[in-house]
Amino acid sequence: MLLLGVGFxxxxxxxxxxxxxxxxxxxxxxxxxxxxxxxxxxxESVDEQVMSESDREEAxxxxxTARGEEPFSMNAKFWNELLRDESKSASLRAAGAEALAMxxxxxxxxxxxxxxxxxxPEPRAMAAWSLSLLGESAPFGRELAAGIAAExxxxxxxxxxxxxxxxxxxxxxxxxxxxxAETDLAARVAGFNALGNAVARSGEEGISQTFDLHAVPxxxxxxxxEVPINLRLRAVxxxxxxxxxxxxxxxxxISKSTPYQVAAAASNGIQH
Amino acid sequence: MKHSLRYSMAILALAAGFASAATITFTFEPAGxxxxxxxxxxxxxxxxxxxxxxxxxxxxxxxxxxxSLYFYNISPTEIVRTVFRDGVALHNPPAVTLxxxxxxxxxxxxxxxxxxxxxxxxxxxxxxxxPGQDVPTGTFDLTxxxxxxATPITTASGIYRGxxxxxxxxxxxxxxxxxxxxxxxxxEGISATLPAPSSRVTTSEVADLPFAGALATGKDGxxxxxxxxxxxxxxxxxxxxxxxxxxxxxxxxxxxxxxxxGSAQRAGSKQTFKGLQVGVSSPPGAEAKSWSLQxxxxxxxxRGKSVNMAGALLTLPGGEEIRFPKRAVRxxxxxxxxxxxxxxxxxxxxxxxxxxxxxxxxxxxxxxxxFVGLKLTKTNGEWEITEGRILYALLGQxxxxxxxxxx
Numbered sequence: 001m002l003l004l005g006v007g008f009x010x011x012x013x014x015x016x017x018x019x020x021x022x023x024x025x026x027x028x029x030x031x032x033x034x035x036x037x038x039x040x041x042x043x044e045s046v047d048e049q050v051m052s053e054s055d056r057e058e059a060x061x062x063x064x065t066a067r068g069e070e071p072f073s074m075n076a077k078f079w080n081e082l083l084r085d086e087s088k089s090a091s092l093r094a095a096g097a098e099a100l101a102m103x104x105x106x107x108x109x110x111x112x113x114x115x116x117x118x119x120x121p122e123p124r125a126m127a128a129w130s131l132s133l134l135g136e137s138a139p140f141g142r143e144l145a146a147g148i149a150a151e152x153x154x155x156x157x158x159x160x161x162x163x164x165x166x167x168x169x170x171x172x173x174x175x176x177x178x179x180x181a182e183t184d185l186a187a188r189v190a191g192f193n194a195l196g197n198a199v200a201r202s203g204e205e206g207i208s209q210t211f212d213l214h215a216v217p218x219x220x221x222x223x224x225x226e227v228p229i230n231l232r233l234r235a236v237x238x239x240x241x242x243x244x245x246x247x248x249x250x251x252x253x254i255s256k257s258t259p260y261q262v263a264a265a266a267s268n269g270i271q272h
Numbered sequence: 273m274k275h276s277l278r279y280s281m282a283i284l285a286l287a288a289g290f291a292s293a294a295t296i297t298f299t300f301e302p303a304g305x306x307x308x309x310x311x312x313x314x315x316x317x318x319x320x321x322x323x324x325x326x327x328x329x330x331x332x333x334x335x336x337x338x339x340s341l342y343f344y345n346i347s348p349t350e351i352v353r354t355v356f357r358d359g360v361a362l363h364n365p366p367a368v369t370l371x372x373x374x375x376x377x378x379x380x381x382x383x384x385x386x387x388x389x390x391x392x393x394x395x396x397x398x399x400x401x402x403p404g405q406d407v408p409t410g411t412f413d414l415t416x417x418x419x420x421x422a423t424p425i426t427t428a429s430g431i432y433r434g435x436x437x438x439x440x441x442x443x444x445x446x447x448x449x450x451x452x453x454x455x456x457x458x459x460e461g462i463s464a465t466l467p468a469p470s471s472r473v474t475t476s477e478v479a480d481l482p483f484a485g486a487l488a489t490g491k492d493g494x495x496x497x498x499x500x501x502x503x504x505x506x507x508x509x510x511x512x513x514x515x516x517x518x519x520x521x522x523x524x525x526x527x528x529x530x531x532x533x534g535s536a537q538r539a540g541s542k543q544t545f546k547g548l549q550v551g552v553s554s555p556p557g558a559e560a561k562s563w564s565l566q567x568x569x570x571x572x573x574x575r576g577k578s579v580n581m582a583g584a585l586l587t588l589p590g591g592e593e594i595r596f597p598k599r600a601v602r603x604x605x606x607x608x609x610x611x612x613x614x615x616x617x618x619x620x621x622x623x624x625x626x627x628x629x630x631x632x633x634x635x636x637x638x639x640x641x642x643f644v645g646l647k648l649t650k651t652n653g654e655w656e657i658t659e660g661r662i663l664y665a666l667l668g669q670x671x672x673x674x675x676x677x678x679x
Contacts, residue, residue: 091637101486102498102517121628122637129452133484136502136515152629162454165482166502184626184634186448193454227621228591229429233446237456240480261555264431265444268458269480 068099135166423671451668561589
């Protein structure tokens with residue numbers, strides 16, 4: 001039964017992925033009035049007959065997740081065809097890019113191309129996020145930094161900042177103007193995390209001073225504010241990453257004045 | 273799995289003779305109800321999904337391109353009315369008369385159209401309600417239970433600490449609105465070396481160890497945390513390089529049970545492992561967090577017709593808010609409301625939509641809610657929910673529950 005289920009999903013995946021190419025749309029094949037029988041008049045029966053596109057994609061997710069767990073080289077052709085084909089739905093490509101987070105580092109060049117080149121923000125964001133999990137001293141720091149400067153979507157920039165954390169070179173120190181201009185708090189805090197990481201790595205006085213002067217007061221304020229706990233914790237992480245004296249001083253203050261979770265995260269950052 | 277209703281409607285517009293590019297505007301009324309696939313011959317299908325709050329999307333057809341249009345209703349309603357207007361000239365054969373509006377309750381309409389100027393296609397649907405029908409409306413505050421009566425959703429954010437053998441550990445994890453997690457931790461005796469050029473951290477006795485991951489729902493219907501971490505550094509002053517993958521589940525007594533796979537290289541000696549079971553203590557209550565929803569059901573007049581509408585404000589366990597703008601929904605006295613909410617807008621700390629560089633609200637395409645068989649009865653003049661199921665996809669996890677368990 002299990003095998004039958006898996007087999008069905010694989011067949012569904014193959015049919016869907018091959019049929020959504022230009023000229024052979026599954027939507028067209030299934031639902032074009034000229035090629036299929038008229039739909040039933042009753043909406044309830046239509047409900048049973050017609051699987052929406054999002055439902056079909058939903059059914060494919062286990063297939064993508066399973067393939068994403070395997071070494072990239074085993075399915076390189078599959079992933080390239082899926083992620084580079086912009087005619088496929090953005091959400092399907094995003095799900096594929098997301099699944100590759102659990103694959104192997106040789107998926108990174110493809111993910112870089114998607115993160116920086118896809119026309120749709122959803123796959124760009126998920127490809128960048130997967131890079132942040134796959135990168136083991138990855139060599140794309142400069143490219144990702146250039147991508148951040150050119151990226152219009154703050155969700156994508158947030159993920160690109162996160163991907164910078166695991167790059168061999170993190171040029172976030174050169175992105176201060178971009179980070180300072182972020183109006184989406186999630187992207188801004190992600191930018192400060194990348195900057196904090198760059199501060200710790202470079203040890204350059206200029207970057208440290210910039211971080212201490214501009215980022216530390218704001219991060220302390222965010223950590224102590226009423227914004228979602230996720231952002232408050234990430235603000236603390238940015239301070240911990242930088243580990244400058246001003247950051248440590250801020251962590252000490254946060255550890256004494258904020259609710260338990262945030263205070264504990266700050267305290268953990270000053271234990272060493 | 274519930275299948276949403278989708279209608280394939282009007283097709284085929286041939287722009288054989290037009291000389292310059294034309295801008296097509298699709299309007300959807302009510303907002304958030306429709307989608308158009310623009311099928312440019314020899315080129316990819318371009319979906320034009322109604323994601324704008326004002327219900328309009330624009331698409332430009334290149335010079336000389338021929339194209340087809342497929343209209344879809346992305347909201348589960350049973351009567352769809354599509355209206356073509358503004359500058360659409362019928363073509364091939366010229367005698368065909370396309371009605372200004374037609375029902376697509378399983379029927380189809382096809383006509384070859386020629387567009388010679390900027391054009392607006394208006395897509396709207398209206399669901400008439402029988403005269404005298406009393407449709408339930410109101411605002412309903414729903415809070416997810418954490419007692420196991422509905423599939424749990426976790427943020428897994430918080431501090432994980434305790435002893436692991438002779439060493440103490442402390443990990444802090446933060447999870448965003450998509451269930452994506454990052455964290456920093458410390459383990460006694462382990463220090464990390466950041467990628468070169470690094471000058472500061474190598475000198476520390478203990479440095480933060482980074483990790484990242486994502487939440488999911490396991491096959492057992494319980495939260496699953498997938499984590500990856502690569503560490504280069506020292507263990508008790510001996511060189512260490514590790515690459516770890518973990519799948520963690522919440523077990524009994526607040527223990528997060530990790531199944532570790534990966535490799536560790538210490539002093540030149542490399543070991544690989546798979547399925548190594550490691551339990552760590554989890555923060556109190558981390559295994560299930562409450563989330564809430566303010567569901568608004570209204571009846572509004574659109575173009576002189578009464579339409580059932582639904583919108584919602586979702587508050588995720590971590591405090592992030594997602595607003596699902598009102599959209600037309602389906603209701604029948606026998607089956608109640610059936611509605612699906614997706615493509616919500618992320619709100620900032622002031623409750624305003626977060627915008628991209630073009631001024632469009634950022635969509636959260638991962639958070640989804642579906643209500644099936646949502647029935648209400650009127651008591652003392654107020655509508656109360658009496659039946660229904662809620663299905664949800666939140667923070668990378670999925671689940672369902674009886675609506676009556678959401679108090």
